Amino acid sequence: MAYIEIKRLCKSFHKTQVLRDTELTIEKGRFVTLLGPSGCGKSTLLRCIAGLETPTSGSILLDGEDITRLEPQKRSIGMVFQQYSLFPNMTVWENIAFGLKLKKLPKEQIAEEIADILRVVEMTGKEKQYPSQLSGGQQQRVALARSIVLKPKVLLLDEPLSAIDAKLRRSLQSRIREIHKELNLTSVFVTHDQDEAMVMSDVIHLLNDGRIEQSGTPTELYTSPRTRFAAGFIGHYNLLSAADFCAATRGLYEGTSDIAVRPETVALSAEPLPDEPDAYLFRAAVADSVSHGNVLRYTLLANGCKLHADVLYRDAAVFENGAEICARVKKADCRPISG
Amino acid sequence: MKRKAGGPIVMLLICLYLVIPLVFTFLYAVSGDWSGLLPRGITFRYYAEIFSDPAFLLSLLRTLVISVLPVVLCTIFVLLAMFVITAYHPWMDRYMQILCTIPYAIQGVIIAISVLALYANAPPPLGNRILMLTATYCVVALPYIYQGIKNSLNSVNAGCLIEAAQILGASKFAAFFRVIVPNIMPGVTVSAMLSVSILFGDFVVVNTLAGNYYQTAQVYLYHALFRSGQLSSAIVIALFGLTLLISLCVFFLKRRGAPGGMR
DSSP states (O other): OEEEEEEEEEEEETTEEEEEEEEEEEETTOEEEEEOOTTSSHHHHHHHHHTSSOOSEEEEEETTEEOTTSOGGGSOEEEEOTTOOOOTTSOHHHHHHHHHHHTTOOHHHHHHHHHHHHHHTTOTTOTTOOGGGSOHHHHHHHHHHHHHTTOOSEEEEESTTTTSOHHHHHHHHHHHHHHHHHTTOOEEEEESOHHHHHHHOSEEEEEETTEEEEEEOHHHHHHOOOBHHHHHHSTTOEEEOHHHHHHHTTTOOOOOSEEEEOGGGOEEESSOOOOOTTEEEEEEEEEEEEEETTEEEEEEEETTEEEEEEEETTTSOOOOTTOEEEEEEEGGGEEEEBO | OHHHHHHHHHHHHHHHHHHHHHHHHHHHHHEEEOSSSSOEEEOOHHHHHHHTOHHHHHHHHHHHHHHHHHHHHHHHHHHHHHHHHHHTOGGGHHHHHHHHHGGGGSOHHHHHHHHHHHHTTSOTTTTOHHHHHHHHHHHHHHHHHHHHHHHHHHHHTHHHHHHHHHHTTOOHHHHIIIIIHHHHHHHHHHHHHHHHHHHHTOOHHHHHHTGGGSOOHHHHHHHHHTTOHHHHHHHHHHHHHHHHHHHHHHHHHHHHOSSSSOO
């Protein structure tokens, strides 16, 4: 049963249409990510759910209720912003208490709720500090606490970690995920970082030019992209036209569809590899190799066709530039793509 | 060495240029007979005279009231207008800016005579001189108040804070006045006090519109000019002292900086 339903949502800013008949459903308790490049409409979609933008047409249902034209303060939705948006004149305690005071809760209950939530976000002891005295990560945790203390039906997160350094971002990713599970929230997360989406999400909706390009679990999206855009955005797929792949495999590939191949599925060997009926074997020359930490990415030239192959350092010998090698790709790993 | 000494020397010369007239005005106000090159004796009788004159003290009070009240009213009006613009119609901001900066270009005497010509024979309350003066001062202070509020709103990213407050359950109105206004209050206060000091020193508008109906310190000074040069010098220094006090308050408030621990 869908908890959030977006039905044929359109949004235009002057003459620019940002959302085009966008449709998606979100189940209760799921951590859902809206993923896509800058300008694809993911933040606009999030802001429409929050009520900060009014759609041009279409509807948004939350738990069966049409909230399309409902004011933001009446939607029972929490939101964490990219710029944190903490109130600079208020302490951490006052920031978190802001929404609780608007609900006219008793002082003792407010104090108890704030103490609990500060424990959850690991910010106990920082109650009297002002936002300007906190680090970026701390500010983001206070922003998170301020939103979830009100026990919203849905938590929206608009690229909350984009301004944070990589190491702290990884730590906060797992903390947000833990809080989501602990409090049994329904969360909608916006990011342009596909690695972040893979790590955090139950479901990913990939947006392109205001439309949902593909939806699925991280594994589904990663292993089975359906379009050229999806394959190009998720992972580091080799996107090859039918003609190029046919040339690379020297005619072994006889299909007419363009092909997406994950670089980690390209096996390399200095020695000739035995024939396999369910794989394409071909020879290639090493044009370049780049280290990505524990992964070595080779650029191969196979009969004029360029493709990449990723190997773990511990698995393979290092091939020199210019070396002639044998490559193998299983037919099952060659995904036909459209668009 | 030459370059290092040049800056302080220029500063010193500028300070002397500004301070010397005040020093001599003060000396003239406290001097006894000054018919020769140097004064004969020191006397504070002119200061005693003005500070024991109920008319002077009353004029000071009137000046303070007529300087503060229009600034308070103008601040409230501009804050309400900026709320509507920030929360609902951001596109109106450039038109608001044009309207609010027009008074910069209009001389005080033109404003005063125009207001008088338009409203002098109008029925009450429009024809009331004090009301005319208050409203005219609101217009005179408008550019300073508007710019102070505008700059403060820009510095706090008002739009994002309003959105955050709305998500937490506040209406736009509550968000603006419970979150934005407390954040911009130091900037608003500074521009308000600057406006007060500008209105405090005005003579043309108040003399044209109110004159003897509402004698302010500047009008009192004007009349004193015909009585005694030393008396008027004493008044000038007294008014300067009060204006300096207002400016020091502005300086002190500015040094306190934005709220939120940023000192």
